[in-house]
Amino acid sequence: MPRALFDFAQASAAVKAGGVLSAILRADKDSFYIELETRESGLVELGTSNGRERRAFRDPGQALKLVRQLGVATGRFALEGWDANAPKPRAWARPDQSADMQARHECAERDAEFEADMRQALAEADDPNVEKITHEQAMALLDTKVAEIQEEAKRKGGA
Template sequence: MQLLTLEQFRSTNDAGGVLSVTLKAEGTGFEMQIETRRGMAKLVKSRDKSEMRRFIDLRKALLLLRDLGILEARIDSQKWRPEDHEFERKPRPDRAEVMTAAHEALSHTDWLHEKLTKSAAGTRPHVSHEQVMSEAQAIIDKKRQVHAEKSPS
């Protein structure tokens, strides 16, 4: 039996190599079995090519098939055991830790962004360049005048 990733499945279908598709139940989920011109194949996850792609929700499998242009599929539900959902569910404590760390990092980033925004805004009023230069020139002129009055001619 061949193992196909989603991209390989898409290419095979585009080339007209897919004859039929069966959604076969295994426990709480469904695996996609594909009959191709070269024989039977199964849809696998692209990251781990040895692990079958399982669909707990049949709607998602049917949406995928529809997106590929496959409008007919057979459903084999003989081995479907939806009541075993809790037993087959794999706990992911590592994901909980990662998500907690991500949320903490996000809150720190928000805090830092707020501080930087306040810092960039400053507490001093905005004064235009022209105003600063005219005030500086007035001070210089006044000092020159005072200096001119003090110096003997």
């Protein structure tokens, strides 16, 4: 019969309620798993957040960090199943997370540039030594710049 699985929230609640006696860091080939020794249910394994399978760790240090995060102060190791010479498993690819993080970083860079521009503009607005131009002059400069860009685009498109 398979052991019961606790996700992190369930394990944390069990620890806080005083139902967990200790943790066991169990090795199996190239992965590490956390088992919790409970007062009522015996051994319970730490599972994934969806509760379908055991939570595997490639690095025992990460597993120990999680045990400490749970608040379990005592435990033991079961390393008989560990193959220290096993190749490291490939890291999980998360292209969706990668693209999301890249977009967030780009957005943060644009926000920082915009904020710096606004701070500079506000400082210049208060500086009496800065030459100020009228709205009409600004619009004329902008129209000239737009015309230059359109002319450049026509040249590139016609070439």
